[in-house]
Amino acid sequence: MAPTPSDKKKKRQTVAQNLRKSNENKENVIPCTPSVSNPKSPFFTLRESRLFNVTNTPKRGISESPVDTTPRTPHNVYSYKKREFTGPSCEKLSSYASKTAKDHTKNVSDHYQVIHNSLLIELMKQTVCERCQSKWNGDLATANREGLYCSLVFTCKCGHMIKIGTSKCCPQTKMRDVNIRCVIANLAGIGHQGLAKLFGILNVPPSIDDDHYSHTVAHVLPSLRAHQQNSMSAAVEKACTESGSRQLSVSGDGSWQRRGFSSLNGVAAIMSSSTTAKVLDIERMSKKCSTCIGALSIKHVSREKYEAIINKHNCEMNHTGSSGAMEVDGIYRLFERSQHLYNVQYVNYIGDGDAKILPKLLNNPPYDNITINKIEDINHFSKKMLHRLQKIAQDLKQTKIDGKNDMMTNFKYYYRQAVVRNKTNLDEMVKSVWAIWKHKASTDLEPHHEWCSPIFCGFTKAWEEDKEYDHTKHSLPLAVMNAIRPVFTELASRATLNRVLNGSSENANESFHSILWSFAPKNRYSPGTIIDVCVALAVLVYNDGYQSIIPVVEQLTGGEGGYYTRLGMERFDKLRVYYEHKKKRKEDVRAKMSVEERKQQQDDDEQLDDAYLPRAY
Numbered sequence: 001m002a003p004t005p006s007d008k009k010k011k012r013q014t015v016a017q018n019l020r021k022s023n024e025n026k027e028n029v030i031p032c033t034p035s036v037s038n039p040k041s042p043f044f045t046l047r048e049s050r051l052f053n054v055t056n057t058p059k060r061g062i063s064e065s066p067v068d069t070t071p072r073t074p075h076n077v078y079s080y081k082k083r084e085f086t087g088p089s090c091e092k093l094s095s096y097a098s099k100t101a102k103d104h105t106k107n108v109s110d111h112y113q114v115i116h117n118s119l120l121i122e123l124m125k126q127t128v129c130e131r132c133q134s135k136w137n138g139d140l141a142t143a144n145r146e147g148l149y150c151s152l153v154f155t156c157k158c159g160h161m162i163k164i165g166t167s168k169c170c171p172q173t174k175m176r177d178v179n180i181r182c183v184i185a186n187l188a189g190i191g192h193q194g195l196a197k198l199f200g201i202l203n204v205p206p207s208i209d210d211d212h213y214s215h216t217v218a219h220v221l222p223s224l225r226a227h228q229q230n231s232m233s234a235a236v237e238k239a240c241t242e243s244g245s246r247q248l249s250v251s252g253d254g255s256w257q258r259r260g261f262s263s264l265n266g267v268a269a270i271m272s273s274s275t276t277a278k279v280l281d282i283e284r285m286s287k288k289c290s291t292c293i294g295a296l297s298i299k300h301v302s303r304e305k306y307e308a309i310i311n312k313h314n315c316e317m318n319h320t321g322s323s324g325a326m327e328v329d330g331i332y333r334l335f336e337r338s339q340h341l342y343n344v345q346y347v348n349y350i351g352d353g354d355a356k357i358l359p360k361l362l363n364n365p366p367y368d369n370i371t372i373n374k375i376e377d378i379n380h381f382s383k384k385m386l387h388r389l390q391k392i393a394q395d396l397k398q399t400k401i402d403g404k405n406d407m408m409t410n411f412k413y414y415y416r417q418a419v420v421r422n423k424t425n426l427d428e429m430v431k432s433v434w435a436i437w438k439h440k441a442s443t444d445l446e447p448h449h450e451w452c453s454p455i456f457c458g459f460t461k462a463w464e465e466d467k468e469y470d471h472t473k474h475s476l477p478l479a480v481m482n483a484i485r486p487v488f489t490e491l492a493s494r495a496t497l498n499r500v501l502n503g504s505s506e507n508a509n510e511s512f513h514s515i516l517w518s519f520a521p522k523n524r525y526s527p528g529t530i531i532d533v534c535v536a537l538a539v540l541v542y543n544d545g546y547q548s549i550i551p552v553v554e555q556l557t558g559g560e561g562g563y564y565t566r567l568g569m570e571r572f573d574k575l576r577v578y579y580e581h582k583k584k585r586k587e588d589v590r591a592k593m594s595v596e597e598r599k600q601q602q603d604d605d606e607q608l609d610d611a612y613l614p615r616a617y
């Protein structure tokens with residue numbers, strides 16, 4: 001006889017009661033929410049928690065703790081601690097946070113649990129089977145598995161089956177939440193092969209197979225790209241507001257996934273040149289296409305299939321020629337499309353030493369009636385000093401400068417400082433560069449400090465204080481100074497220095513590229529589409545912080561992003577702001593210290609040798 005609906009209801013109640021009872025038994029509790037009873041969140045160590053802003057829970061210092069029941073207001077969500085030394089990251093991230101203040105942290109059970117099968121069976125054994133009404137006793141089997149998702153079937157001895165899936169279906173696709181997250185895991189620099197290793201060691205079934213993974217990447221990419229484009233468009237508008245014009249100063253740089261010119265993939269990026277530099281546009285360049293190469297294997301087996309694949313695919317190859325030409329072509333492409341894409345023109349270009357980009361921009365002007373100005377990158381420019389000195393050191397093996405790499409690096413540093421400090425004044429710039437040579441060539445008999453500044457010159461300082469100064473330890477031998485004099489004649493000339501007048505640096509590009517290649521490491525094989533995923537993630541992280549990835553996850557998985565995803569991204573952003581602060585503070589302390597040290601240790605060779613102490617400016 002079939003059970004009546006009320007019978008069914010009763011049975012369900014019994015099961016529920018049994019479950020509840022067994023959960024009360026402490027030894028067998030399998031907690032379903034994180035550490036609600038535990039005052040310390042497992043996600044943060046106590047030390048880390050001290051780094052963060054304390055708005056809601058001053059004592060513990062983590063406003064994100066699951067036990068924190070204080071209701072959040074837009075003002076105390078995502079705020080960064082006010083600190084004395086802040087930089088561009090803090091500014092960018094705070095600005096993003098102020099736009100997105102939203103409270104999503106209530107659903108503390110919105111996350112995955114890693115649990116061993118034997119514990120699930122144990123849990124079931126503490127329940128009563130709905131059908132046979134005796135203690136459940138049976139088996140657990142996996143009916144269906146797709147990457148980290150699986151469909152579990154608990155079968156009681158009586159034959160009664162209970163099925164559960166371990167991850168939800170995402171909107172507009174049959175893909176599972178957890179597998180989509182596996183693609184976004186590129187954020188950790190882990191691709192498909194990396195996941196296989198990670199899962200292997202964690203004793204978790206292998207991730208989705210190659211085909212499924214590529215399929216998931218293809219599904220995730222359009223959303224990621226849309227968010228990336230929004231971020232870049234917003235950055236363009238911000239740059240226009242800041243400069244009060246739609247003609248922008250930008251820096252441009254290319255980089256390759258692998259060192260050298262054999263790399264198959266590279267990117268070219270244009271960034272705004274303001275203090276809070278952001279990526280405005282970027283192009284991934286590939287010399288080969290993984291689909292084209294993959295399809296070759298079936299070319300001889302089935303010509304039809306091969307052609308179907310080739311005709312259908314979106315080819316990744318967008319660059320012919322050498323890897324070295326990638327940068328030039330890529331940057332040029334970005335200039336060309338700026339009007340069409342953003343209605344802006346890049347009129348001042350801060351580029352590195354690659355002399356090929358500017359001629360291309362000048363010979364094939366991307367804009368009508370506009371000549372693009374090149375401003376040399378100061379960092380790259382000052383490396384000339386190092387290279388010239390190294391060459392001389394090679395020629396003169398016996399000189400004292402040979403083997404003194406530090407000394408040569410210091411000369412580069414002084415040179416850079418002379419340029420940076422006199423950025424807008426060519427006469428002063430020329431004098432300051434010569435002052436380096438004259439200072440180092442000075443002896444007690446022939447002091448030449450007339451162009452020195454007391455800020456870095458021990459002699460001038462001692463003279464001002466009416467003290468004695470001993471040159472013997474600090475000056476380099478005259479033979480060395482004469483040998484390197486031609487370098488100064490060239491690099492301190494008005495013609496050379498004129499190129500960095502009003503200069504700027506490409507530091508921002510370097511820092512962006514390092515984020516990007518940490519997501520797509522050089523030692524990892526990555527087809528173009530994976531580089532695209534990494535480019536999108538890197539642009540989002542660089543421009544707006546890790547938290548800007550949450551809306552992408554929300555959109556793709558149709559949820560609220562997940563409790564620990566939110567917590568994690570917030571944490572990374574806070575750490576980024578904290579480390580920036582720490583670095584700035586250190587630099588400041590060091591600059592102050594070196595002045596002090598110079599006072600006390602004027603006779604110390606190493607110190608005096610570097611009366612132009614790094615960061616003493």
Ligand SMILES: [Zn+2]
Nearest residue numbers: 129132156158
């Ligand atoms: Zn049963």
Ligand SMILES: [Zn+2]
Nearest residue numbers: 289292315316
């Ligand atoms: Zn192709």
Ligand SMILES: [Zn+2]
Nearest residue numbers: 439449452457
């Ligand atoms: Zn001096």
